[in-house]
Amino acid sequence: MPTPNPPLSGLALVLSGLSFGDTSSLAVPTRFAESAFIDASEVVDCTLENGTQTRCHQITVGYLPEGLTIGPFCPATLDDVGGIWEWTGDHHGLYRVDRDFLVMLDGLGFRFFDEDGTVHIADIATAPPDDDHACINVSPDESVEITMLLPVEPVMAETPTPLNTVAKVGVALDGVPVFSDAPQIQQTGHMPALDVCGGHIDPGGWYHWHSTSTDIETVFDQEEVVADCVVAQDPAAQFGYAFDGFAIFGSREAEGSQPQGLDACNGHVGITAEGPEAIYHYHATETFPNLPQCLVGVSARNNFSTTATAGVGATRAGQDGRGEPPRPGREGPRGMPPGFEEAAAELGVSAEALMQAMDAAGGPNADLDVVAEALGVSVEELRTALPPRR
Ligand SMILES: [Zn+2]
């Protein structure tokens, strides 16, 4: 094939895009870090939440990107310093999880430590918390694989989809999944502490962000939190993609200016570093969690599945042939029992939110009052909706 002349090179790119199928106009996978995927990404048939049949990028990532340092989460004692937590009660704000914060919570009726200053820490991967109030620190499961779907061509929804507690937001360019707010202490009694970049380990054993980690120090400056995130900070850089396929940037435009004309989801149509065309994109906010509050586009159905036996996305394990049999020692208290999806649908919450609320409140033997409060439903409704306890 002859080398194309300069005027033809654009066409050649278009043609190669068509012929290879996975080089769409958005070329999503090419913007991810090379190390983000554990399998080559592919373009597959998918169905969007509104029933649209289309094509999606299917990407598979591991429990944690190689080389990413995570933590600290829970401080071992009052003399240690953990990660961060957004407290939404009296004296609300973003705090470093340290002596001052834990003593403040104690004063508000949430005691996370013993007389000798030992902090209550629970690894809900192995057992439910013993204490009324425990800092949740889940041990990672290095074997977990996560498969996600992103529409190749984003489709606008008729109305934006709000992102409630632990709703699926998207995926960072390093391959780390992104979720909205973690469950609150007031809901579950426990604190699934975030590290200094705004991430932690899901009950399924894999790491995820609850923030735009590449721009979290903007939030630290705003909220006067002393913490250094190990992830490179760049408020103008692209952080990742939302599950509707639109890009998420930091709180600034490419040239450093404040974004103008943002909608309720903190997005707008404008020029980005991606190219000369104005495209819809989201920006990080300057307050925690610095993520879009809603998605304007339509996500793919079943867009998040893991090989884990617990946690968000675990229901899909085994259903599509990707799941491995449950591993001894990790099944049990945290597995999503059959009937959970239906129960969640009946309650009008996501299965993930239901699972997370149950996990945080102690797994299958969770205090239903706590779970009901976390989900904003009555205990009666919850009891009726849940599959019978075994
Ligand atoms: Zn989380």
Ligand SMILES: [Zn+2]
């Ligand atoms: Zn912008």
